[in-house]
Amino acid sequence: MFLPVFLGDDSCPPLSALQAKGRGSLKGAEAAHAVGSLRLGVGDPLDLVDGRGLRLRCQILATDKSYLEFEVLEVMRLPLPHTQFGLIQALSKGGRDEQAVESAVELGVSRVRPWAAQRSIVQWKGQKLQRGSRKWLSLLQAAAKQSRRANWPRLDSLADSRQLREIISSGSGEEKFLLLDPDASLSLSEAWEQVCQAKMIQVIVGPEGGVSPQETADFRAAGAIAARLGPTVLRSSSAGPAALAALGLCSGLWSRKESL
Known part of the structure; x- marks a missing residue:
């Protein structure tokens, strides 16, 4: 399943420290885009990535104009292809x-x-x-x-x-x-x-x-x-x-x- 992707920036707890069932928040431009432009709301899934192969599948718990809280559903570490x-x-x-x-x-x-x-x-x-x-x-x-x-x-x-x-x-x-x-x-x-x-x-x-x-x-x-x-x-x-x-x-x- 391909979900909307957002970069876990400095306003988010370090993605590498989060595990399944862990909770965190996202603020700033990435959260504003998710909530304002894409109209994501409570209960919607999304992926947070670090750009280096770590993908967290999350569910939104609460939102504001440029803020969202999430719970981690799954942690994936995706390797680069051999070639x-x-x-x-x-x-x-x-x-x-x-x-x-x-x-x-x-x-x-x-x-x-x-x-x-x-x-x-x-x-x-x-x-x-x-x-x-x-x-x-x-x-x-x-x-x-x-x-x-x-x-x-x-x-x-x-x-x-x-x-x-x-x-x-x-x-x-x-x-x-x-x-x-x-x-x-x-x-x-x-x-x-x-x-x-x-x-x-x-x-x-x-x-x-x-x-x-x-x-x-x-x-x-x-x-x-x-x-x-x-x-x-x-x-x-x-x-x-x-x-x-x-x-x-x-x-x-x-x-x-x-x-x-």
Whole structure:
């Protein structure tokens, strides 16, 4: 059963200290959203999470405008899947990068990194860096709540192409990088055979103008595997989510019985 999810913030007793039949309270924005926006009331169930795999199934005992009391019905500790995925998304115009990030979180991605590619029209410089990072973090959190996740993704820092090349080259054997390239000789399913033993698979997606030949050469030399998605070229907003959906099927993520 999927119930509305809320983050147990500082106004709530530490979630890790609560057991079945334990009681607590939630205040502030999360409680206001539950009571005001979703119209939850006494007797309604909800889930409280810590973003790190702990999920408490609760029942509301009392409410006010920005306050609710609850009783814990069940405590669940949900592990991350054996194979995790990351999205390295190039900054793109028209909000296409944000669409990709939101969908990736709903599809179960564990990490997201913004990438200032050579052909990225959008650039995070000066105050835009802080604003962009805050906006992406907010997107990650909202999408994690919407998709009822207990394990929330991590937002890595912005990288330019030189830094990304260094990140790829310094990756361990348990971390692999897949560069989406419509001209690659390997299909995504063939590339999967080369990365399927990794614990973390990072999918690299270029901007609307594509990944430059120099970036492609640099990333492949650093250890990334170039792969094509299929017979069509997808937008920057859809390429990453499409690849993650396909890889999730290959990895068995979609066969997982417990929630994420």
